Amino acid sequence: MASPMSMASPCYSTDDDLSSKGTPNLVFKEPEYPVVIVDQKYCSNCAMQLMFEKNHGVEEKFKISDDDGNIVFRANKKKNGYRVMVDESGQPVISFTTKHISMHRRRQAYKGDHNEHHRLFTVKKTRGPKSLRYDVYMASNMTESTFNYRVYDNFKNGTSIIFAQDKTTVLAQLHTHVTRQKTVKPQDKFSVSLSPNVDKAFVSALLIIREEVRKSRYKGYES
16 A cells, blocks of 8 residues: 555645745655554554545444455544544544534544543644644643644645644545535545554544534534
């Protein structure tokens, strides 16, 4: 399986560049160290691909499968403002708020069941002239002066990637076309390529949060 680094270079657009000279010529790379957010067991030393599928009108709202078609994660309908993602055996892996708790559409994620109060990270949506950004702040990042990870939807070239704070270390690249048009309904199925040694549970949770925000944006709830 090809890694995200072998795909087309997922450049970020000029609204993230402090200069006015256009998009910098960056060299993208795989993580130098394992990216473990939920658990080490969800990391693979090889690049891999996940298939993300959304269902409508059923209890099981999200289903994520591996290269061989095996279901690795599921997420059911939200209850009491939370959605829980479980593994293939039905054990809670990560849970997160689905309510908009601030003007930036912040979502908080917890390890396992949210009742355990083990917060892992917060996701905050921001908007640029040519992008939508879902900034991830780890629980240890108290000041939130800069993000730890970012899901970046680039309207200029239609790409969507997940990268680290340095903006050159790519965790994953989505194989879907993104657009600024609110009238374009989000896709119900797409794949994502993960770099080696990246926590697939973390990436899967970020994709579900992203889809929740995009769904509300499509319905006209987003600012």
